[in-house]
Amino acid sequence: MLGLITAIPASVRRFDTDADTAARHYGTPPAMLDDLTRRGLPCAGAEGARRYDPFDLSNLALHLGLPSIQRLAMRTWARALQLAASHRIDAATVKVLPIGADSATADPLEVLHVPIAEHARYAEGPVKALLDAWAGYRFFMLPEACRWDVGFIEQHRVCECGGASKRMLQQAHEQGLDARQCFGLLLATPFSTGHYWTEFRIDGEWVAFDPLLLDMLHAACRLDPAAWPAHRSNGAVLHRLCVIDRYDAHGAPVLDRYVDEPYVSQPLVIMDGQALAVSLPTAFGTPRPAGDEAPSPLHAPAGAPSIGA
Incomplete structure (x- = not known):
């Protein structure tokens, strides 16, 4: 997983997510984040004030099965x-x-x-x-x-x-x-x-x-x-x-x-x-029972605005 993450060019990373946010939004426990950092997860800043790329955190959360948003x-x-x-x-x-x-x-x-x-x-x-x-x-x-x-x-x-x-x-x-x-x-x-x-x-x-x-x-x-x-x-x-x-x-x-x-x-x-x-x-x-002729409130009335086609 880290190999795929580090394949992304360093020049396009955005290090704007701190460890607290990583835990809240991406389900990454501090101990796990520290371990991943030691193993090569890209970050910026000194220990205790490190920041991470949100795409990296999103991918880790998804593929490691973390309880993320x-x-x-x-x-x-x-x-x-x-x-x-x-x-x-x-x-x-x-x-x-x-x-x-x-x-x-x-x-x-x-x-x-x-x-x-x-x-x-x-x-x-x-x-x-x-x-x-x-x-x-x-x-x-x-x-x-x-x-x-x-x-x-x-x-x-x-x-x-x-x-x-x-x-x-x-x-x-x-x-x-x-x-x-x-x-x-x-x-x-x-x-x-x-x-x-x-x-x-x-x-x-x-x-x-x-x-x-x-x-x-x-x-x-x-x-x-x-x-x-x-x-x-x-x-x-x-x-x-x-x-x-x-x-x-x-x-x-x-x-x-x-x-x-x-x-x-x-x-x-x-x-x-x-x-x-x-x-x-x-x-x-939800579908209405058979014989119920009342229009669904989700059906657009004539002339109602809608997006797309």
Whole structure:
């Protein structure tokens, strides 16, 4: 693990997290942090005042099984998949709120209403082979300088959702498969999050696949790999906001309206030309009994604003 961490260039590290924060947010006990430091975990400052890179701490917490905030969030992702697969939810409503706003009283910037309908879809043939090959990659939070670098990803076989979906799109095109990279929301309660994934055209439909995410949830959250193999679509809990069709000079996707920050940060939404940090409080709706004709409060009325398509 330390070998992969030290593969990240020293010049892109941000040493701004102290030991107390490492314990609170990343579940890293002081004794463990001291031991990792002696073994080569990069840090800055003298003993007693050391600071660490948040990406390093995030990756250690994930792969060492520490009780971090990140792991708690991932459990909500696994739970959303299970609820959708068992048809126990049929919709999601997402409020887009400025950071710090009271979810109960503040007026949202926008409200997103999303129907959820799980129909198990599995890839076959060349698409399945491509997805299964992603078992050799590991989920790793990376700074921007490495995040979109497919050469770095291939050399070290580490990436997060953005780099993974970009590399998978390249692989698909190399194999003559019809695919596209997408950005949108990974729906979960109590909060959704910005996310990237790859979609393949299968039988005339665009179907989302996310093998890196599923493999991570198998390991970190005990999501059943027999029920959720890497070649099963998790599209029921994904809401596409845009399709990526170009990249900037640094290889990062250019999004029409939405800007995704690393997982440990909140997503940004561009409103009227201004970037706003937002939270995305989310609630799931449940199917109504047969014969109950009352409209769900999560179904958008005619003309209601929503995000994306």
